[in-house]
Amino acid sequence: MKAAIMWTVNDFPAYAYMSGWSKKGRLACPCCAKKTDHFSLANGSKICYIGHRRFLPEDHVWQNQKSQFNGKKETGEVPKRPAGDEVFIELQGLPPVTFGKRVKKQKTAGFGTNHNWNKHSIFFQLPYWRTLELRHNLDVMHIEKNVCDNVLGTIFNIDGKTKDSLNARLDLQALGIRRELHPVDNNGKIVLPTACYTLSNEEKK
Known part of the structure; x- marks a missing residue:
């Protein structure tokens, strides 16, 4: 009997x-690779990936909408996904990584700017791995659960679960978008305007 690995199915950390x-970092998308669209949020201290409109048709109405997204028109091109042979060549240029509890974390040259590789993938030792169009899948169950938790935590305004925080509103203000959600100074007290997705007590019930 002969067997082959067709692909892996994991959550994002795996x-x-x-x-x-x-x-992690600026080039977190394995499909967009070094063409990942990113910028840092000043108040939330997080990296934001918001270049998804470039995957829509060029005449899509969202391409010219500024205030609903990041304050800019979308003019970027769809990045070409790295082919298996290209990935294999990149991996050959990486120095070997030493593993172990006592070994300091090592970063390869160009990490975070030209690539996000932190180790050689053992799967490329398989003779057919570089020819596969799809090598890794995302586990939908984990993604659905995380998205659902974040959405429910936000619309129910659950402490520690909501994503609608003061820092999030300050980042909207810094980007110059969603002006109706900008924080308001009410006699020295910062007030967050009620968002359209905020539920009343009756609606929560």
Whole structure:
């Protein structure tokens, strides 16, 4: 009997471990690679990935909407997904990584600017792995649960669960978008205007 690995199915952290491409930092997307669209949020201290409109048709109405997204028109092109041979060549240029509890974390040259590789993927030792169009899948169950938790935590305004925080509103203000949600100074007290998705007590029930 002969067997072959067709692909892996993981959540996002395990995806990073299996593929060798780190899912943290500016180049977190393994498909967009070094063409990942990113910018840092000043108040939320997080990296934001908001270049999704470039995957829509060029004449889509969202392409020219500024205030609903990041305050800019979308003019970017759809990035080409790296082919298996391209990935294999990139991996050959990486120095070997030493593993172990006592070994200091090592970063390869160009990490975070030209690539996000933090180790060689052992799967490329398989003779057919570089020919696969789809090598890794995301586990939908984990994604659905995380998105659902965040949406419910926000519309129910649950402490510690909501994403609608003061820092989020300050980032909207810094970007110059969603002016109706900008914080208001009410006699020295910062007030967050009620958002359209905020539920009343009756609606929560």
